[in-house]
Amino acid sequence: MAQADPSDAFVDVVVVSGPMDERTVNFVTRAITDTDASLVVLQLNVGVVLGGDLDDLRALITDPPVPVAVWVGPTPATARGAAVRLVMAATLRGAAPGSTIGWASPALAGGAVSAEPVPAELLDEVVVISGPIPGVIDLVEPSIGQFIVGLHGLSVLVDGSEVTLDTARSEVVDGVERLVPSARVRFVSEGLIDRVLHAAVRPEAAFFFLLAGLTLAVFEFYAAGPGLAAAVAVVCLLLAGHGLSVMPTWWPGVLACLGGILLYVVDLQRNDLGWRSILGTALLGFGGLRLVDGAPQLVPSWWVVLIVVTGIALFFGLALTTMVRARFSTQTIGRDHLIGRRGVAVGPITPDGEVDLGGTRWRARSTRRSGIAAGDAVVVVRIDGVVVEVDPTGQNTNRATP
Secondary structure, X not given: OOOOOHHHOEEEEEEEEOOEOHHHHHXXXXXXXXXXXXXXXXXXXXXXXXXXXHHHHHHHHHOOOOOEEEEEOOXXXXXXXXXXXXXXXXXXXXXXXXXXXXXXXXXXXXXXXXXXXXXXXXXXXXXXXXOXXXXXXXXXXXOHHHHHHHOOOOEEEEOOEEEEOOOEEEEEXXXXXXXXXXXXXXXXXXXXXXXXXXXXXXHHHHHHXXXXXXXXXXXXXXXOOOOHHHHHHHHXXXXXXXXXXXXXXXXXXXXXXXXXXXXXXXXXXXXXXXXXXXXXXXXXXXXXHOOEOEOOOEOOOHHHHHHHHHHHXXXXXXXXXXXXXXXXXXXXXXXXXXXXXXXXXXXXXXXXXXXXXXXXXXXXXXXXXXXXXXXXXXXXXXXXXXXXXXXXXXXXXXXXXX
């Protein structure tokens, strides 16, 4: 750093890992502009860039308010797409041996081919870093500490003035003299909310959250439980929605996933998993593999898709089917015994709702003209799968009178 007292100097290591979207770009920008550190090191492991004001970020890295270095690491870290240009924009740039860099075009996954100058070998292939790459990587160091030490004595322009970095000091350990970072190192990471949202910004993760949310919603519908599964389903669907909104989503793949779940539900309603379920499984697999259009930087892992599809098939084929059959298997709540049974509407049935039959909640349906409100007495007149059709009994004296 610029001849600072080591006791007062800091080095901020800004950890940038995973897909890079607008939130990540804003985080990196703040980390550079809102710091009291004497040096900021961007530790990059970015396999895909999805958006954000990258031109402004590159300009900031090129002409920063404090010295900024970029290091691709630790192994097996990578820099792809627009991340390659972020590395090249820095005056101080390095990488860990064994890390990779390349697939610089397109800059944004799913975007147009970039015409910006990049070494030809980095445009459409990935290069394993084993030594310096002219114009791209200058220092090759295996750890962030060694990279910081390697910057010692280098000069960089900051606000038009040349600054000489003082990043190392000598230390004797077991009789051996070695260089160590001369300032205190602080690691800076994104906040918890951003990290949670980033968990869904991967094709296989968004695929999992989408199917998990839909499946739990179906489970809640048939189980008529206290709502826990519905709450988890909402969280999963929100995460899936965020991921799909950020990635270059191929919407026919999403429709294939929805169609696959719908076919499972149709067979479940019939209490007979057959050809529709087989077709639904095929649609889920197709949708998972084609959920996004971001090759080569953003491609779903086929084995993760296979695991998710297998789990959904087993859940519908075993867990949900067993639950539905169990609800109709005992003598006390079998189909024949439900018809004619009287109960109470849990809420308004317009035309769908829930009724309480002897302490057990059931999905219920009636005609809109029946005018069944919460607390009304009802009678079961017909069974349609796991849904009871009810009529008012005419003994609804608990309604509030105007």
